[in-house]
Amino acid sequence: MRPLPPLAYVAYGLATSFHETGAKMQPVTEIGRGRGKSYGKPGKHGGQIPYGRGDVQLTWDGNYETADDQLGLNGALLANFDLALDTDISARVMVRGMTEGWFAGDKVERHKFARYLPAKGTATAPKFTSARRIINGIDRAEVVAGYAMSFQAALVAGAGREAPSLRTGGFVAVDRQLRHHLDAIGRDGRAYRHGDRPRAGGV
Template sequence: MSAADFFNSARAYKRELTGNPLDTLSQEDVDAINAATAARWQPAENENAAKAVGQPQAFFGAVRAFTGDLAQSQIDGFSALLTAIGAARWPCSWCAYGLATAYWETNKTLQPVKEAYWLSESWRKEHLHYYPWYGRGYVQLTWQRNYERADEELDLGGQLSLDPDFALKPDIAARILVAGMEQGWFTTKKLADYLPSDGAGGFDAFKGARRIINRQDRASEIAKIAVKFQDALAAGDWA
């Protein structure tokens, strides 16, 4: 209903109450209606709005309490991950486990890495039978068919299929982590299988969530990290 229609209805209602067909709204009536409307109006929550850390200083302060000082490259990594996770509107427990996974899989660098990054490209070519479609990213994307799937589902226009190193771009790697963990790309297991869509996740739930990536390899260690990230996100007002 437009404002004009609303006030026309209000005039008609006043005439009905007073029995005077010529009655109209006084300025005092209009002011009272406007004041009452303003007091009750609340903007509708945008369900599609990205989530974000509301208090970055508090978040990074809590993170540094268990990581120590952070390099700018690590902060940039957090930014890429939180941007992609926020766009997906992940709840706090999912976000915490996504960060913990990236932190662990990249050896705490928060930068996308190549599979066996401590070894040479010639080693990978000689020893990895799915070369050049070896693991890359915050979470290791492997095999040509999975690169092609990610390219298609993330609408990358063939860039990832033509150049697998495109998965090393932080924003692309973050989107792959988000889609992969949410949809079960890596092991068929996904976040919703283990973690709540609202509220906090517990240690056992985080431990079980390791199956999303790699069965139960180092599951307890990563779960402990996830709990700490969850506390940091709560301190930073993740919403």
């Protein structure tokens, strides 16, 4: 059996999907489809527009190229960007991308889970806040950190009862037991802070 990923990684992955998909927790297309954004125009792959798709809102031609190459899709994703909406592919993009630092980096190293979050035990709110750089700079960093703290608490509360079902080597879908705990701590809309709503538009 494949070992489960670190608790803090799971919590932040769930929080990222929750935020980037507008709380749907499933692959979606970006609101506005890139209209008015630098990447929101026909690109070099058949004129497709590389607007946000999937759990992490994959954007830019370069990121689609990286995903296609690293996942061994042999050009299939580049021929059809909408494959990023496939649940399996979307999960793999999110898990591999956040683990390996596909989306961003600096002079020190790539922005990835291991740079910001503990491999064992729970993470603090400041660590989750810093982890936003993995996906989208510091945009809504504290909001996403708040979601991560809620998911982490739910995962801890559910330990030893019914383990969460983890999708395709990752951690995007939430099972019934986890949903029960999330409801208890404000999953259904009450976790939003200061009236802010999740919005699409990530990497």
